[in-house]
Amino acid sequence: MRTSAAQPHGLPNRHPLQTTQVDEPMRDYVQPIGRKLARHYGFHPFPGRKDPGVVQAYIRHYTQPDQTVLDVFGGGGVTAREALILRRRAIVMDINPVAELVTRASVLPVDLEKLDSAFQTIAREVAERILAIDEMPAAEIERTLGEYDLSFLSGEIHTLIRRGAARGIRHLIDLHDPRQLLGLLLLRDAIRAEADDRIRLMLRVAFSHTLKYATRMFKAKRTGYWAGDSSVFLHFAYVVPETLSYKNVWLIFEHVFANVRKGKAEAQRLIGDFYQEGETFSFIRGSALNLQQELAARGLPANEFADYCITDPPYAEVIQYPLLFSIWYAWLDVEAPALEQDLTVPTRSESARREGISEEFVRKLTASIGAISRALRTGGWLTLFYQHSNLSYWKAIVEGAGEYDLRYVNLVPQPQNVKSFAQVKHPFKAIAGTLMLNLRKLPASVHEAIYGRPENRILFPSLHKFAELELQRVIVEYLGAPTDVIAYHVIPALLNPNLVSGKVQEAVDLIELIREQDLEPLGAEHVPNGEKDLWMLKPGVEIDPALDFYDRLRYHLFAFLRRQKEATQLELHATASEMIASEPHRMQTKLFELAPLLSEFAELQDGNWHYSPEARRRAVQMRLLLARSSADELRPVFFQADTALLPLRMQGLSELSSRYSQAVDRPLSGEYRTLQNLLVAVLTTIRDRFSSQLTSVSAIGPLAEGIVDLRNLELEDLSLGLISHSSIEDAVQLETTLAKEVFGRVFLNSGIMFTGLVRPLEHSSWLRTGNHITLLGQE
Numbered sequence: 001m002r003t004s005a006a007q008p009h010g011l012p013n014r015h016p017l018q019t020t021q022v023d024e025p026m027r028d029y030v031q032p033i034g035r036k037l038a039r040h041y042g043f044h045p046f047p048g049r050k051d052p053g054v055v056q057a058y059i060r061h062y063t064q065p066d067q068t069v070l071d072v073f074g075g076g077g078v079t080a081r082e083a084l085i086l087r088r089r090a091i092v093m094d095i096n097p098v099a100e101l102v103t104r105a106s107v108l109p110v111d112l113e114k115l116d117s118a119f120q121t122i123a124r125e126v127a128e129r130i131l132a133i134d135e136m137p138a139a140e141i142e143r144t145l146g147e148y149d150l151s152f153l154s155g156e157i158h159t160l161i162r163r164g165a166a167r168g169i170r171h172l173i174d175l176h177d178p179r180q181l182l183g184l185l186l187l188r189d190a191i192r193a194e195a196d197d198r199i200r201l202m203l204r205v206a207f208s209h210t211l212k213y214a215t216r217m218f219k220a221k222r223t224g225y226w227a228g229d230s231s232v233f234l235h236f237a238y239v240v241p242e243t244l245s246y247k248n249v250w251l252i253f254e255h256v257f258a259n260v261r262k263g264k265a266e267a268q269r270l271i272g273d274f275y276q277e278g279e280t281f282s283f284i285r286g287s288a289l290n291l292q293q294e295l296a297a298r299g300l301p302a303n304e305f306a307d308y309c310i311t312d313p314p315y316a317e318v319i320q321y322p323l324l325f326s327i328w329y330a331w332l333d334v335e336a337p338a339l340e341q342d343l344t345v346p347t348r349s350e351s352a353r354r355e356g357i358s359e360e361f362v363r364k365l366t367a368s369i370g371a372i373s374r375a376l377r378t379g380g381w382l383t384l385f386y387q388h389s390n391l392s393y394w395k396a397i398v399e400g401a402g403e404y405d406l407r408y409v410n411l412v413p414q415p416q417n418v419k420s421f422a423q424v425k426h427p428f429k430a431i432a433g434t435l436m437l438n439l440r441k442l443p444a445s446v447h448e449a450i451y452g453r454p455e456n457r458i459l460f461p462s463l464h465k466f467a468e469l470e471l472q473r474v475i476v477e478y479l480g481a482p483t484d485v486i487a488y489h490v491i492p493a494l495l496n497p498n499l500v501s502g503k504v505q506e507a508v509d510l511i512e513l514i515r516e517q518d519l520e521p522l523g524a525e526h527v528p529n530g531e532k533d534l535w536m537l538k539p540g541v542e543i544d545p546a547l548d549f550y551d552r553l554r555y556h557l558f559a560f561l562r563r564q565k566e567a568t569q570l571e572l573h574a575t576a577s578e579m580i581a582s583e584p585h586r587m588q589t590k591l592f593e594l595a596p597l598l599s600e601f602a603e604l605q606d607g608n609w610h611y612s613p614e615a616r617r618r619a620v621q622m623r624l625l626l627a628r629s630s631a632d633e634l635r636p637v638f639f640q641a642d643t644a645l646l647p648l649r650m651q652g653l654s655e656l657s658s659r660y661s662q663a664v665d666r667p668l669s670g671e672y673r674t675l676q677n678l679l680v681a682v683l684t685t686i687r688d689r690f691s692s693q694l695t696s697v698s699a700i701g702p703l704a705e706g707i708v709d710l711r712n713l714e715l716e717d718l719s720l721g722l723i724s725h726s727s728i729e730d731a732v733q734l735e736t737t738l739a740k741e742v743f744g745r746v747f748l749n750s751g752i753m754f755t756g757l758v759r760p761l762e763h764s765s766w767l768r769t770g771n772h773i774t775l776l777g778q779e
């Protein structure tokens with residue numbers, strides 16, 4: 001038996017597999033919130049910042065207050081900040097001294113009054129002089145600059161600037177307009193004079209923030225100067241725009257300082273007195289590859305101390321930060337990290353990078369994953385932000401992690417901006433959005449006991465077959481699908497660990513097919529459809545019977561009417577009956593209504609149905625909304641309710657919940673669909689029966705309106721929301737109603753053996769009206 005070393009931060013000894021650990025990974029994406037937060041975007045433009053809402057949701061899911069969160073590629077400090085806000089201990093590492101500066105500055109308590117008066121002092125000292133530079137003759141600027149030692153800016157810029165080199169930019173100093181250069185020097189010296197360490201730290205943050213706007217690489221936006229950015233983030237390459245976006249350095253500093261101050265105030269208010277250096281917060285400057293040595297050197301436990309690690313590794317071959325960092329290193333007078341350790345530095349030339357991945361980089365990345373694994377307690381989770389269009393990296397992580405007892409559990413596509421994601425502009429870059437990889441540190445046997453043996457979970461003879469069926473599902477559900485919708489659904493499905501275990505190369509090849517828009521080998525055909533391309537199933541392809549019956553019927557009718565343009569009720573009934581006759585299970589036709597299906601893509605005129613692309617577009621949008629929305633906006637509402645909570649007891653609910661979460665991994669299975677339909681029915685019942693009694697129906701209501709992805713709705717949320725705002729009588733009544741109307745025969749007869757199907761009569765129109773619930777076809 002292992003005897004644990006002393007725990008860091010005075011934590012009590014615990015069994016390695018703690019009872020607080022969750023077995024369920026995060027499964028759905030999170031609504032990003034970052035843009036609104038001063039503590040995040042206003043504070044410092046550190047490259048690669050991740051959304052704090054996403055980081056918070058993950059920390060909340062995987063840990064309890066007082067547990068320890070680790071981030072070995074800490075960057076701008078989002079993990080440290082959000083962990084402390086959530087009352088978790090944070091151990092953060094980064095090789096970059098600017099990351100240390102920014103992270104410390106954002107969590108340290110600072111006397112804001114002192115900070116304000118320091119700013120006033122600097123303003124008195126240099127504001128006028130810096131503003132006067134704009135009126136100075138060039139010769140005088142040159143002469144004044146001559147009085148400074150500028151050797152700190154003599155560093156040579158290598159091949160990174162693409163078009164800039166032609167504009168005479170060879171050294172760091174060439175990156176500044178002389179007026180801005182002089183302004184920066186005056187400002188730097190004024191800040192150096194500040195005696196209080198913490199206050200000077202804050203001013204240095206504002207100074208490095210100022211540098212973002214005071215180089216030739218900054219490009220203002222037409223919509224507003226401050227909305228501009230450094231070229232590297234606009235173009236993914238260093239480019240020097242032809243015209244300089246000039247603003248006086250004092251005006252920049254003034255603006256930036258106000259934001260830094262606001263961000264600081266916000267973080268400080270939320271962190272409160274939870275920050276304690278060495279207790280709740282430690283920053284380790286060093287390389288993730290040497291995590292254990294660095295911790296030991298500081299007298300900290302090096303192994304099995306972290307409850308959770310969330311980290312965003314640099315993908316050097318995609319975004320190149322080094323030049324931006326070099327500017328900061330030079331001006332802040334800090335030492336650049338050792339090149340061979342710094343994962344932000346590309347290991348090869350740009351042309352070599354285009355050809356494939358660098359083994360060197362992969363080796364370093366997997367070595368840091370090894371270090372994380374040693375730091376994690378057994379049973380702890382690792383979440384990696386994965387942002388690379390080259391899947392070989394993903395393959396390297398997933399396969400490499402296994403060497404260190406970290407096992408890939410699932411993957412969640414995480415759009416940066418959920419609202420606009422519905423119209424992915426560059427479909428085949430969809431994979432380049434962030435993917436959240438969830439891995440867990442478990443011995444193989446325990447992992448298999450919880451998550452099953454990978455080989456048992458592969459339901460398909462081959463990945464090719466799986467891709468074919470997934471493509472079918474998307475085409476059938478969306479009434480023909482454009483390429484972006486296909487990419488959005490099929491690519492992440494192919495990266496599902498249950499499927500790809502041992503078949504990673506096959507998955508990579510299939511994804512390549514999708515990216516090349518070569519979908520014919522998978523059974524689809526391309527049809528013209530106005531401006532947007534559309535993929536349909538090749539005629540004669542037999543639709544997988546595991547797909548929802550109504551979806552298949554609807555698609556069948558859709559394909560028919562799309563060809564015919566117009567048909568009589570009789571013709572449509574004949575088409576439907578033909579399909580139903582070939583069904584393995586006979587349906588009860590008396591409850592069977594075609595109109596709701598047809599109305600999703602057709603209009604009734606003079607007794608005949610006419611194909612309507614407009615109706616199809618509306619219906620598809622509704623489906624996309626449903627598939628991509630999230631319950632996250634509603635969760636806080638539930639959590640905020642501080643009324644004493646009474647658990648809602650509903651027979652079978654927990655079993656439903658666990659069966660459901662198992663079925664989620666098998667989206668093609670009949671059970672998954674059945675359960676999903678059951679959930680729809682539960683929600684609809686609640687909304688319809690209780691809208692007058694329950695205050696929280698305002699929150700629940702939209703769920704049933706289709707604003708929330710049901711897969712994201714946890715049943716605990718549902719009961720919390722209901723109970724916190726209602727009386728026991730309401731709860732009992734609700735329970736009875738649900739038991740009678742929804743679960744009734746399904747649950748009681750069969751102990752959740754789903755022999756029946758629960759669904760609103762109006763099929764998908766429950767999204768809008770959904771007030772009929774009926775039990776269909778009990779066998």
Ligand SMILES: C[S@@+](CC[C@H](N)C(=O)[O-])C[C@H]1O[C@@H](n2cnc3c(N)ncnc32)[C@H](O)[C@@H]1O
Binds near residue numbers: 048286312341
């Ligand atoms: C993508 S950024 C992380 C950004 C962070 N998630 C945020 O939201 O602010 C990656 C970070 O890894 C750091 N880094 C690069 N090589 C490293 C190494 N060997 N060890 C530790 N950190 C390293 C870089 O300095 C950079 O700050």
